[in-house]
Amino acid sequence: MEGFFQVTTVPEAQKKLLEKLQGLTGQKEKVKLNESLGRVLAEDISSPLEIPGFSRSTMDGFAVRSKDTFGASEGLPAYLTVIGEVLMGQRAEYTLGPQEAVKIATGGMLPKKSDGVVMVEYTEKLSAEEIGIVKAIAPGENIVLPDEDVKKGALVLVTGSVLRAQELGVLSGMGILEVEVYQKPKVGIISTGDEVVAPEEEPKPGQVRDINSYTLFGLVKERGGEPTLYGIIPDVFESVQDTVKRALIEQDMVIITGGSSVGTRDVTAKVIDSLGGPGVLVHGVSVKPGKPTILGVAEKKPIFGLPGHPVSAMVIFDLFITPVMNQLQAGIEVLKRSKVKAKLSRNMASGSGREDYVRVKLIEKGGELWAEPILGKSGLISTMVKAEGMFKISLDKEGLSAGEWVNVYLF
8 A cells, every 4th residue: 555644636646546547448339229328439430321312302392493493583483384292201203394393392302303492482373283483592492412411431420429319310310220339337336334324224313324325326327337336334344345346346446435534443445455456546635525535446447435425525536536437438528517617706715735626506697607605514415416516726726716717617
């Protein structure tokens, strides 16, 4: 173990961890298209065909030769003969000659020799077979060409793309119903503490329900991972060690929440060090909340000892666990955190030499966005519920003054 509770800065701690995890990459798997939403693509995809594959109308109206409409106006309409109608989902069997038109609906296939569609609003029905055009159109107006959406052979999606609804749409349009993606990082979550009980239990005096397991479960899910809860383990070395050993076999990484401080009954650091080299890399990070964080590696897999306070656990998760989960998914940030600039509503003090993460809610007043700190201890999960985001006070500052601009990272 590289020292016991020797406080390290956040950048130094991140560097130590990621250096030990160099070469750690995610596995790949094939999944069905309807199961791929939110997954990270592990292959480049080029189109095997052109989309839509035929010229089609974007409006209800009449397919025409655009030159037959040139000069048309309400005072001097262009008169065309309607030779038929293109039904939806059917091949257009017509070929237009001079001064001819075919009735067509949105999405319908254009007949041969037509190069545009006149919207029905700009036509006058003169008889069953004749219309007047009161507005000229240009070639290509109100139509989509056969390869205007996607060209055959075009590179449509690249490795590392996060598949959203629109990516699923273009894949289905190309007839691709199975894709190769990175496997979801498998994350084991272990809660420790003699005072912690399951949510379905009624706490006795001195006991609290397990909050962290479910908070971490949600964080893992949001970031594209597959969490597994290993339950609540008592603060006994052998019990924690056995559970972590099992989780290391079954998972890509392990989170232990609670048991990271320097109390006499806290065993997380000792357990991590007992599982093989390099063991504990960091025990203590200069950050508030979250100072007693433990970072370790065993069996070439990362192990995180998170503080038992819920706010601390959430802050540390984003600083250290999220980057590793991203690394297992081609380095892609699956959940992109937005940020906004806001003015700080009050003075905020900070200890020099540490990073402070401050919860805030956003208020608009006077046409400007203000960040109002939500004060409270790191054990109060309700402060995170009330917050819309956080901002950071860097370690080289001893605080910020009211009215200063801060970057608020939104939840």
